[in-house]
Amino acid sequence: METFTPGQQKDFKVLIDFVRVYCHANHDPAAREPFAVPPELERRYRKGVRLCPDCAALLYHGIAKRRKCPLDPKPSCKHCRIHCYSREYRAKIREVMAFSGRRMIMRGRLDYLWHYFF
Numbered sequence: 671m672e673t674f675t676p677g678q679q680k681d682f683k684v685l686i687d688f689v690r691v692y693c694h695a696n697h698d699p700a701a702r703e704p705f706a707v708p709p710e711l712e713r714r715y716r717k718g719v720r721l722c723p724d725c726a727a728l729l730y731h732g733i734a735k736r737r738k739c740p741l742d743p744k745p746s747c748k749h750c751r752i753h754c755y756s757r758e759y760r761a762k763i764r765e766v767m768a769f770s771g772r773r774m775i776m777r778g779r780l781d782y783l784w785h786y787f788f
């Protein structure tokens with residue numbers, strides 16, 4: 671089985687948490703379906719992650735991109751020379767990061783810096 675580096679696992683966790691906060695604040699609960707969390711992170715998300723189809727697609731895209739990121743250590747995406755996200759997803763993930771980042775700062779989650787990705 672493929673194993674992820676600690677850096678990848680941390681980034682997946684940030685992606686999942688940010689997209690989940692955004693989806694749960696903005697989208698219809700009835701539209702949410704179970705999201706397939708990467709195997710290494712299943713223990714952290716034992717209760718499962720539920721997202722609407724749009725947010726799930728965005729998160730799958732982000733995880734796939736991070737999985738393939740050739741840069742180690744990975745720079746924050748704002749300072750990256752590659753810009754691997756497609757234009758549409760890039761705009762969307764920025765919105766998600768900004769929204770959820772503000773939420774987490776309001777909740778005192780200063781361990782999450784909202785410019786972690788963008």
Ligand SMILES: [Zn+2]
Pocket residue numbers: 692693694696697721722723724725726
């Ligand atoms: Zn959503």
